[in-house]
Amino acid sequence: MEFVKFNTYLTGLIHKNSFKKQFVFNLTELVRSGVQDPLDEEKHIKTKGLIHRYPDRVVLTVTNRCFAYCRFCFRKNNWKNFSGFELDGAINYLKNKKHVREVLISGGDPFTLSDKQIDDILFQLSNLNNIEVIRIGTRVFTSNPKRIKKETVDILKKHKSLWLAIHINHPDEITKEFKKAVDLIANSGIPIVSQTVLLKGINDDHRILKKLFYTLVKLRIKPYYLFGCDQALGNEKFRVPIEKSLDIMRKLRGNISGLCMPSYAFDLPNGGGKIILEPQNILERKKNIYRIKNFEGKEFVYNDI
Numbered sequence: 001m002e003f004v005k006f007n008t009y010l011t012g013l014i015h016k017n018s019f020k021k022q023f024v025f026n027l028t029e030l031v032r033s034g035v036q037d038p039l040d041e042e043k044h045i046k047t048k049g050l051i052h053r054y055p056d057r058v059v060l061t062v063t064n065r066c067f068a069y070c071r072f073c074f075r076k077n078n079w080k081n082f083s084g085f086e087l088d089g090a091i092n093y094l095k096n097k098k099h100v101r102e103v104l105i106s107g108g109d110p111f112t113l114s115d116k117q118i119d120d121i122l123f124q125l126s127n128l129n130n131i132e133v134i135r136i137g138t139r140v141f142t143s144n145p146k147r148i149k150k151e152t153v154d155i156l157k158k159h160k161s162l163w164l165a166i167h168i169n170h171p172d173e174i175t176k177e178f179k180k181a182v183d184l185i186a187n188s189g190i191p192i193v194s195q196t197v198l199l200k201g202i203n204d205d206h207r208i209l210k211k212l213f214y215t216l217v218k219l220r221i222k223p224y225y226l227f228g229c230d231q232a233l234g235n236e237k238f239r240v241p242i243e244k245s246l247d248i249m250r251k252l253r254g255n256i257s258g259l260c261m262p263s264y265a266f267d268l269p270n271g272g273g274k275i276i277l278e279p280q281n282i283l284e285r286k287k288n289i290y291r292i293k294n295f296e297g298k299e300f301v302y303n304d305i
């Protein structure tokens with residue numbers, strides 16, 4: 001049912017290159033570069049669907065279904081080889097892990113589940129004393145925004161410290177349906193952050209990203225991460241070199257406010273985890289005297305304390 005709705009929504013937009021390039025697969029996906037599981041998540045699966053990689057948080061992959069399948073997805077291995085999710089197993093695991101305080105509900109897209117299923121998951125997680133924050137990672141706002149209804153929001157807002165992290169890559173993805181869904185969430189008081197994948201030929205231009213981040217902040221969404229494209233199978237053609245990525249960050253930093261700035265991050269291979277990179281602005285240091293480059297490339301001397 002939901003898939004029919006998704007098709008109607010996205011196919012209405014697919015004439016735009018920014019959509020077509022993200023979703024219409026072609027033979028280049030068969031290129032055998034990249035790896036099946038670029039984040040080495042399998043190594044950290046503790047119970048069905050629960051990944052525990054970092055000390056204070058876990059990821060629950062509650063489904064492998066999405067409203068649209070992105071060509072550059074880092075979990076594309078899960079589309080075929082998903083071993084499922086078991087809520088009871090996850091809850092039992094978390095009960096005994098007092099230092100885990102945050103859960104990211106991910107997938108696939110968690111909103112492919114019914115409201116009732118989402119409510120059950122949130123209810124059980126909220127009952128755990130150690131869980132202080134729950135985050136839902138989703139692409140529903142850009143791939144099937146009509147899925148977010150008032151009843152859905154009524155369920156979400158009942159639960160403790162819930163955040164939404166929405167995946168959006170291009171300003172074209174901000175439609176009137178997107179805005180309506182975001183308004184429903186933002187008006188309910190649930191905070192929203194965004195995650196954007198930097199994609200060659202789609203959004204690797206600071207002017208496109210500036211427009212995206214400006215609009216998101218206007219809609220009460222804080223740009224959180226700009227991710228380098230992971231080294232999953234078939235992703236080669238979307239990857240932007242680090243040097244160019246940092247140049248984009250530098251140009252953004254000089255042009256837009258801190259509120260609109262995400263962090264640039266990517267995942268290291270072999271399970272090395274997420275790393276945040278910043279353009280290097282310190283050119284030289286002699287004792288407490290720094291030579292620093294500003295966003296325009298001009299040099300300044302700064303006397304530290």
Ligand code: SF4
Binds near residue numbers: 067068
């Ligand atoms: S919506 Fe997310 S999980 Fe689904 S295919 Fe796209 S990137 Fe992958």
